[in-house]
Amino acid sequence: MAEYRLRGPLGTASEGVLSSETLFALLDAGRKTQADVVALTPQAIEALPGVAPQEVTEYLARLL
Numbered sequence: 001m002a003e004y005r006l007r008g009p010l011g012t013a014s015e016g017v018l019s020s021e022t023l024f025a026l027l028d029a030g031r032k033t034q035a036d037v038v039a040l041t042p043q044a045i046e047a048l049p050g051v052a053p054q055e056v057t058e059y060l061a062r063l064l
Contacts, residue, residue, distance in 0.1 A: 009033045013062040022052040038063065
């Protein structure tokens with residue numbers, strides 16, 4: 001479900017970078033759009049579970 005709801009709004013930069021688990025963590029944190037993820041503070045990124053901090057960091061780097 002998280003993948004279905006977020007893959008489109010996060011764009012093609014998310015493909016192959018953000019796992020289903022990370023997408024669920026972002027959805028659970030109320031982050032539903034690319035702008036929502038870009039607005040995350042470093043502290044909020046580090047607070048995400050599992051490998052989500054690394055995947056979100058890589059995703060943000062791809063957006064630059």
